Amino acid sequence: MNSKELNTLLLERIPEVKDAFEKETSWQEGINTGSIVVFEDVFMPYIIYCVENDLKEETNICFNFVEECVCSDDYYQKEVVEVAIIENIKSYDIEKKLVSHLRKESLESYKKIF
Numbered sequence: 198m199n200s201k202e203l204n205t206l207l208l209e210r211i212p213e214v215k216d217a218f219e220k221e222t223s224w225q226e227g228i229n230t231g232s233i234v235v236f237e238d239v240f241m242p243y244i245i246y247c248v249e250n251d252l253k254e255e256t257n258i259c260f261n262f263v264e265e266c267v268c269s270d271d272y273y274q275k276e277v278v279e280v281a282i283i284e285n286i287k288s289y290d291i292e293k294k295l296v297s298h299l300r301k302e303s304l305e306s307y308k309k310i311f
Contacts, residue, residue: 198271203232206274207240210262213255214243232273236281244282248294256298264300283307 198206205228208215217239222230240259247255266278283306286295299307 198273200232201229204228204235214239232277233281241285260298264303267303267306279306
């Protein structure tokens with residue numbers, strides 16, 4: 198998988214980030230913008246928004262997608278999510294709340310990192 202494919206997958210699975218994605222990538226490489234940048238600057242803020250606003254369904258969708266990526270056989274997909282999402286959890290004031298939403302494999306990944 199490459200950036201374009203992973204960014205496309207994100208937009209398919211989490212269409213609510215489309216406007217933020219377009220704003221963030223319009224001055225970069227569009228759909229080909231590196232996925233670590235996209236996941237850190239577009240997807241992670243959306244996750245934070247969902248958790249802080251107690252949007253249960255949206256939060257579940259986000260963390261199910263994170264888990265799917267971590268469980269992927271695709272190295273790039275897994276690495277992007279571990280670097281851009283899981284490693285970033287530690288930098289937020291709501292770290293414990295975010296960790297509580299991690300699924301089995303993504304929680305294991307978090308524990309290995311920290």
